Structure formats: structure tokens, C-alpha cells
Amino acid sequence: MTTHVIGAGLAGLAAALAVRGPVVVHEAAVVAGGRARALPDGTDNGTHALLGANRVALDFLRDVGALEHWVEPEPEGLPVLDLADGRARRMALSPLGWLRAAKRPDGLTARALAALMRLAGPGDRAVGPALAEHPAFLRGFVEPLVIAALNTPVAEASSRRLAAVLRRVGTPGAARLLVARRGLGPDLVEPALAALRSRGGTVRHNARLRALRIEHHRLTALDFGDELVVLGEGDRVILALPPWEAARLVPGLRVPAEHAPILNLHFTHAAPGPVRFLGVLGGLCQWVLVRPGAIAVTVSAADAEAQEATADLAPRAWSEIRALARAFALPGEWPEAPPPCRAIKERRATPRHRPGDPPPPPILALPNLALAGDWMEPVLPATIDAAIRAGRRAARALG
Ligand SMILES: Cc1cc2nc3c(=O)[nH]c(=O)nc-3n(C[C@H](O)[C@H](O)[C@H](O)COP(=O)(O)OP(=O)(O)OC[C@H]3O[C@@H](n4cnc5c(N)ncnc54)[C@H](O)[C@@H]3O)c2cc1C
Known part of the structure; x- marks a missing residue:
């Protein structure tokens, strides 16, 4: 059999x-x-992150003897640079982490939180319009989360799927973000x-x-x-x-x-130090993974970006990476000229949710x-x- x-x-x-x-x-x-x-x-092909909430994926890694190779690069909270005002800070992904004011996302008010919780109720609607009255919270937290987790633009993303994610990141350890070390x-x-x-x-x-x-x-x-x-x-x-x-x-x-693309830009660049995972708000880059020999930029729900030429994308992304390096004092040299860059465009990365x-x-x-x-x-x-x-x-x- x-x-x-x-x-x-x-x-x-x-x-x-x-x-x-x-x-x-x-x-x-x-x-x-x-x-x-x-x-x-x-x-x-593209940066893949797991969360502590992905219990089945972590169990699979354990089963095949690979769990120890997945590291948590940012245990103190995700470093995020907002290009609109140049603010660099660490943000907690889990509501438990928001008990510390410094790690709260922008625009997090009782009303905004209540509006987010309402999305977990019955029914299914588009996340963006449902949170339109809370633009700072939408921009600073919900949109990056929706794009990363659902790979769907926030204006059309399913509240039911987002609620399933939110329910899972609320428990201790569930919001730990892990990436493959090598x-x-x-x-x-x-x-x-x-x-x-x-x-x-x-x-x-x-x-x-x-x-x-x-x-x-x-x-x-x-x-x-x-x-x-x-x-x-x-x-x-x-x-x-x-x-x-x-x-x-x-x-x-x-x-x-219907599917949504994910664009990854891979820069060949020797950055010393441990693996890092940093976010950008208001730029081309959404997440930047720094490994010793390479830097990978992720742009999810990249409907427009996946149409652009690498020659146009690379200098924009590199200038944002340099800003990140300055803001978070990343060790190593960060020259003005972009290093060699290769774009991988996965046009049907995931279904649109x-x-x-x-x-x-x-x-x-x-x-x-x-x-x-x-x-x-x-x-x-x-x-x-x-x-x-x-x-x-x-x-x-x-x-
Ligand atoms: C760039 C990118 C970034 C992502 N980031 C994340 C992330 O950070 N975290 C996360 O959890 N997920 C992420 N994902 C999603 C994740 O990669 C997918 O959900 C997952 O890998 C899908 O696995 P699958 O086995 O269902 O499908 P697939 O990976 O598509 O596997 C299907 C396999 O079938 C093969 N195949 C196709 N047709 C045939 C055929 N006729 N005969 C035989 N073989 C065939 C294909 O070659 C392929 O190997 C990302 C995806 C992409 C593309």
C-alpha cells in the first residue's frame, strides 16, 4: 500500500x-x-518568518530536527523606522507587549482597540474600511500586520482571517518572530x-x-x-x-x-553581527532581513512594485536600508551606492484573502x-x- x-x-x-x-x-x-x-x-526565494503562534510549523521543525536553526532576531520588540517623521522605535507585536507604553503602536487608543476587537466578531468584512476612523493605528499597526500575514492589501483584506491571526498572537510567546538563521x-x-x-x-x-x-x-x-x-x-x-x-x-x-505577489530584493552585502529583522513604515521596503552575507527586502501585496524594474527598485530600497542602519546603529559599512541586487518576484505567492x-x-x-x-x-x-x-x-x- x-x-x-x-x-x-x-x-x-x-x-x-x-x-x-x-x-x-x-x-x-x-x-x-x-x-x-x-x-x-x-x-x-523570499524571506519566510514564523511566529510562536505557528505551533504546527514549529512542531514540524522539531520533528525534522530543524527547530534549533530558527532564531528570534528581535526579542525586545520589532525595530521599526517611520520614514514620515524619522522616528525609530521598537514595537511589540502582541497586545501583551503593549502593557509597556514605549512598545505600543501609534494610534493605539481604547476606541481603536475596540474597533479592532469588533473585527473578531461574527461576519467578514474588509479590514481597511472597518478601521478607517483610526488612521494612525491602521497605518502603524494593522496595515503592516495584514500585509505581512494575509499578503492582501488592507482595503480588501478579510477581517475573519485577520481575527484568526489576532486570536493566536495574544497568548504568551505567540508573537515571537522567528527566521531561519542560514x-x-x-x-x-x-x-x-x-x-x-x-x-x-x-x-x-x-x-x-x-x-x-x-x-x-x-x-x-x-x-x-x-x-x-x-x-x-x-x-x-x-x-x-x-x-x-x-x-x-x-x-x-x-x-x-486570485493571488497576490510578493517581491523580494536580495542585496549582496557583508553585514557583520547577528541576524536582524527590521521594519519600515512609509517606504518601499516593508521588512528587511539582515544576515551576515546578504540583505533581503520583503514587499508583500506588491501589486504595483512587482511591475517595476530592479534598476528602479534597488536604489530606493538601498537608501531605506541605509536609513535603517543609521537609525538602529547596525554595524558595518553602508556605502551610498547600492550593492548588487537581484529581484525575485513571486507573482502568485498566496491567494488574496x-x-x-x-x-x-x-x-x-x-x-x-x-x-x-x-x-x-x-x-x-x-x-x-x-x-x-x-x-x-x-x-x-x-x-
Ligand atoms: C516570497 C514569499 C514569501 C512568503 N513569506 C511567508 C512567511 O514569511 N511566512 C509564512 O508562513 N509563509 C510565507 N509564504 C507562504 C508560504 O511560502 C506558502 O504558504 C507555502 O510554502 C505553500 O506551501 P504548499 O506546499 O501549499 O505549496 P507550494 O509551495 O506551492 O508547493 C507545491 C509544490 O508542487 C509542485 N508542483 C506543482 N505542480 C505540480 C505537478 N503538476 N506535479 C508535480 N508537482 C507539482 C511545485 O513545484 C511545488 O514544489 C511566502 C510565500 C512566498 C512566495
Whole structure:
């Protein structure tokens, strides 16, 4: 009884690690990791952060022996530079941290907080208009959080998904922000692959599933173009694919149709000192990850920015990074001229999370076919945590 997992993103790897018995992962690309992968030169496709609230993702890291590689760069609160007035401060992400006035976001009043709490009530509406009466709080806290967590512009983002995030960051330790110390390759994907191999699983690369053969309401074969894998009586399949691929393969499947891009700018720059993670308000950069040999800028919900040329983006981002370096006394040299920069534009980074999105389809598409992927999460936004939850759920659903 073999389980075939299609897709070696995090949903697929989590599913493969959760099933009992022989497992084969079929992956279209030459590398595993999907939307959270290392590029051939070792650079991450984009900065990935986890929160203490992402319990399932942290459990996965622990399971594959990689948890110790994820570090908390800013335990004292997130350093944020507001380019509008040049103020540099540390801000707590969790309401528990707001007990200290210095770490409160701008515009945090009792009325603004009450308006935010109301979003956690029944119904689903766009976050931006619901908080329009609290522009300082919206700009200084809610918008950066929504863009980072939901990858959706605040004007159209779902209050229901935001409320699910807020409920989870309110407990002690849940707002701790973690990043991979070296990168997604050595600190996430490679340990997961090693764990899978050690448990007898295999991964086939360059194996793009072209079509499913379905007979009498059962999946009977997997068509990889150059090879047909005929399924035995007890064989099962987990499709751990992005929504557009799942919809291509499974007739009539309803999936999220609209996605939002994430732009990452990778500067080659030797910055001494520990890993840092800093925020910018009112600029091009949203978050800046400083690792010893490289600096990565994240721009989520980057509808406009993803259309711009790297030659235009790099000098703007670099001048903001220099301002951050001055404001927070980052060690090292920060010359005026931007160092070499490479832009990675993930055009379909995640689904757009809007109010009233239809719920995901049932996990079992057929008795021997389960669906996984970050988009299968009914409550939380599409993230690593959601992908791993979905992968594990699909494995459980097949028994
Ligand atoms: C730039 C960027 C930054 C992000 N930042 C964060 C963050 O900070 N924190 C966070 O938690 N999440 C973040 N995310 C989201 C996170 O990366 C995704 O939610 C998660 O990786 C999705 O995993 P998945 O397994 O569901 O899908 P995918 O990663 O898309 O995996 C699907 C896999 O299936 C393969 N495949 C596709 N078609 C076929 C086929 N026909 N046959 C075989 N294989 C196929 C693909 O090659 C891929 O490997 C970010 C995403 C991006 C792009």
C-alpha cells in the first residue's frame, strides 16, 4: 500500500512525513520546497518568518530536527523606522507587549482597540474600511500586520482571517518572530528531506503530474507523460499542489482564483553581527532581513512594485536600508551606492484573502485522493503553518 504525494512543497513534505507505510513524493521541479525554497545559489526565494503562534510549523521543525536553526532576531520588540517623521522605535507585536507604553503602536487608543476587537466578531468584512476612523493605528499597526500575514492589501483584506491571526498572537510567546538563521534550504527543506529519507520515503524530481485517471469514482492511475503509475487496490494519493494546479487536475474543483505577489530584493552585502529583522513604515521596503552575507527586502501585496524594474527598485530600497542602519546603529559599512541586487518576484505567492471567500473543498476529493496545500486552510491565512496543517490533515483523512 503506497502513498503517492504530488508536490514537494511544505504541504507535500508534511503529508509524506505523516503517512504510515511506503511513500513516494513526485515533484515537478528540480528542488523541493515550492514557494518556500532555496534558489540554486542558496538564496531564499523570499524571506519566510514564523511566529510562536505557528505551533504546527514549529512542531514540524522539531520533528525534522530543524527547530534549533530558527532564531528570534528581535526579542525586545520589532525595530521599526517611520520614514514620515524619522522616528525609530521598537514595537511589540502582541497586545501583551503593549502593557509597556514605549512598545505600543501609534494610534493605539481604547476606541481603536475596540474597533479592532469588533473585527473578531461574527461576519467578514474588509479590514481597511472597518478601521478607517483610526488612521494612525491602521497605518502603524494593522496595515503592516495584514500585509505581512494575509499578503492582501488592507482595503480588501478579510477581517475573519485577520481575527484568526489576532486570536493566536495574544497568548504568551505567540508573537515571537522567528527566521531561519542560514536560509530555507539548510534550515527547513533539507532537514525535512533528510527526515523523509531516513523514514524510507523517496522523492522523484522532474516528475510533473499531467493528468489523473479516474474510473468508477476512484483514482486509478497517475499520468506523468513519460510514465503511467497504475494504482494498486490500497494505494492512495495526496495532491499537495498550488490551487491552480489542483484545479487543472481535478474537474470541477473550486479553488481561490486570485493571488497576490510578493517581491523580494536580495542585496549582496557583508553585514557583520547577528541576524536582524527590521521594519519600515512609509517606504518601499516593508521588512528587511539582515544576515551576515546578504540583505533581503520583503514587499508583500506588491501589486504595483512587482511591475517595476530592479534598476528602479534597488536604489530606493538601498537608501531605506541605509536609513535603517543609521537609525538602529547596525554595524558595518553602508556605502551610498547600492550593492548588487537581484529581484525575485513571486507573482502568485498566496491567494488574496478577501471577505466572503468560499470555504475550501472537502479534503477527500475521492475515497483514495486527498487534497492539501496552504489554500485548503479554512480559517488561517495561507502560510507555512497552513500548508503543514493541510498536509498532515490530508494524511489523516486517508487513514
Ligand atoms: C516570497 C514569499 C514569501 C512568503 N513569506 C511567508 C512567511 O514569511 N511566512 C509564512 O508562513 N509563509 C510565507 N509564504 C507562504 C508560504 O511560502 C506558502 O504558504 C507555502 O510554502 C505553500 O506551501 P504548499 O506546499 O501549499 O505549496 P507550494 O509551495 O506551492 O508547493 C507545491 C509544490 O508542487 C509542485 N508542483 C506543482 N505542480 C505540480 C505537478 N503538476 N506535479 C508535480 N508537482 C507539482 C511545485 O513545484 C511545488 O514544489 C511566502 C510565500 C512566498 C512566495
